Amino acid sequence: MSVQPLKxxxxxxxxxxxxxxxxxxxxxxxxxxECSRVCLKCGDSGWRLATQQAAFSEKAGVRDYDVMRPCECxxxxxxxxxxxxxxxxGRFATADFExxxxxxxxQHRAWSEARAFAHGYQPGQGATGFILSGPVGTGKTHLLxxxxxxxxxxxxxxxxxxEISFLFQDIRRGFRExxxxxxxxxxxxxxxxxxxxxxxxxxxxxFEMETLDELIARRYNSGKVTLxxxxxxxxxxxxxxxxxxxxxxxxxxxxxxxKDSQLLRSRVGERIFSRLFDMCSFIEMPAETKDYxxxxxxxELRNLRPRRT
Ligand SMILES: [Zn+2]
Ligand SMILES: [Zn+2]
Numbered sequence: 001m002s003v004q005p006l007k008x009x010x011x012x013x014x015x016x017x018x019x020x021x022x023x024x025x026x027x028x029x030x031x032x033x034e035c036s037r038v039c040l041k042c043g044d045s046g047w048r049l050a051t052q053q054a055a056f057s058e059k060a061g062v063r064d065y066d067v068m069r070p071c072e073c074x075x076x077x078x079x080x081x082x083x084x085x086x087x088x089x090g091r092f093a094t095a096d097f098e099x100x101x102x103x104x105x106x107q108h109r110a111w112s113e114a115r116a117f118a119h120g121y122q123p124g125q126g127a128t129g130f131i132l133s134g135p136v137g138t139g140k141t142h143l144l145x146x147x148x149x150x151x152x153x154x155x156x157x158x159x160x161x162x163e164i165s166f167l168f169q170d171i172r173r174g175f176r177e178x179x180x181x182x183x184x185x186x187x188x189x190x191x192x193x194x195x196x197x198x199x200x201x202x203x204x205x206x207f208e209m210e211t212l213d214e215l216i217a218r219r220y221n222s223g224k225v226t227l228x229x230x231x232x233x234x235x236x237x238x239x240x241x242x243x244x245x246x247x248x249x250x251x252x253x254x255x256x257x258x259k260d261s262q263l264l265r266s267r268v269g270e271r272i273f274s275r276l277f278d279m280c281s282f283i284e285m286p287a288e289t290k291d292y293x294x295x296x297x298x299x300e301l302r303n304l305r306p307r308r309t
Contacts, residue, residue: 011033011034011035011036013033013034013035014033014035014036017033017153018032018033018035018036018076019031019032019033019036019076019079019080019153020032020033021083021093021094021149021153022093022094023090023091023093023094024090024093025090026089026090027084027087027088027089027090027093028083028084028086028088028089028090028092028093028094028145028149029083029084029093030079030080030083030084030153031080032076032077032080036076039071039073041071041072041073042071042073044073045071046070046071046073046074047068047069047070047071048068048069048070048071049066049067049068049069050066050067050068050069051064051065051066051067052064052065052066052067053065075156078156079152079153079154079156080153082152082153082156082157082158082159083149083152083153085158085160086148086149086152086159086160086161087160087161087162088145088148088149088161089141089145089161089163092141092142092145095141095142095143095145095146095149096146096149096150097111097114097115097118097146097150099142099146100139100142100143100146101139102139104285106134106284106285106286107134107138107139107285109283110132110134110138110139110140110143110283110285111139111143113130113281113283114130114132114143114144114146114147115146117129117130117147117227118146118147118150118151119150121151121155121157121193121225123155123156123157123192124192126223126225127225128225128279128280128281129225129226129227129228129279129280129281130227130228130280130281130282130283131199131227131228131229131230131234131276131280131281131282131283132144132227132228132229132230132283132285133229133230133231133232133233133234133264133282133283133284133285134231134284134285134286135231135285136231138285140197140229140230140285141197141229143229144161144195144197144227144229145161147195147227148161148193148195151193157192157193158191158192158193159191159192159193159194159195160187160188160191160193160194160195161194161195161197162188162194162195162196162197163197163198164196164197164198164199164200164201164202164212165198165201165202167184167185167188167211167215168202168207168208168211170184171184171185171207171211181211181214182214185211185214185215185218188215189215189218189219189222189224191224192224192225193224193225193226193227194219194224194225194226194227195226195227195228195229196215196226196227196228196229197228197229198229198230198231199228199229199230199232199264199267199268200230200231200232200264200267200268201231204267209268209269209272212268212272213269213271213272216272216275216276216279217275219279220275220278220279225279226279226280227280228276228280230264232261232262232263232264232267233262233263233264233284234264234265234282234284235263235265235284236263236265237263237265264276
């Protein structure tokens with residue numbers, strides 16, 4: 001009778017990945033799973049003994065020497081720290097590509113492009129980013145979070161997530177504490193991969209435009225990859241612009257237009273918009289894409305309704 005080898009059972013909690021993503025207050029966080037909390041390879045010292053061949057003297061010739069090498073568990077810990085440093089919102093702590101539900105062709109394309117980007121990313125090699133545009137509830141933040149989580153945890157890339165209006169708030173608060181705007185956006189300019197959410201949101205003040213311009217220009221000039229999500233349309237022009245009728249637009253009218261506009265181009269201005277064009281591929285989910293949070297509610301309501309007999 002032959003003995004069947006024991007089947008390797010993957011840990012139920014982490015599926016064998018060794019880490020678990022979870023919500024910690026307002027932020028997404030990752031921790032080592034119980035199954036791999038203590039490194040069995042190095043006894044948690046972070047160092048492993050290895051053999052290296054070297055010839056220190058001609059007389060002795062090539063010999064084996066014991067050397068201490070950093071254990072892989074150090075890298076694993078660093079990846080967890082990178083995920084925490086990304087600053088993803090708590091409610092997207094577990095967002096991944098498998099958990100994204102596309103309702104139509106455009107959403108499926110957005111999912112597939114985001115996933116291809118994440119899986120094809122080569123650290124330090126530069127890449128074309130993407131900008132996702134679509135109405136509220138089409139899963140744009142979900143996709144950004146899935147990309148950042150994959151890059152931080154599976155590839156080890158330093159990443160950051162930034163909701164743009166929170167950045168403006170932080171800078172205003174910083175001013176009151178005597179910090180400069182440059183000091184606050186510095187880390188966002190430096191990080192290897194940055195995702196900016198809610199692009200176009202805000203009052204559109206001069207201060208906001210200058211901040212955004214500096215951030216994008218600095219990343220653009222240093223060849224860093226940036227991803228964006230926006231509720232505004234990526235179309236170059238509005239259909240049937242009404243003010244074009246009298247052929248003249250006063251600067252007050254132009255300002256009002258930019259404020260009311262549903263076009264990202266008017267929201268961020270020509271300069272930033274054309275930079276986005278150079279840095280990113282444009283992915284637009286049409287306005288008719290249904291908010292999946294509403295759809296889920298509808299579905300739940302339908303299921304709750306008592307059945308007529
Ligand atoms: Zn586990
Ligand atoms: Zn180890």
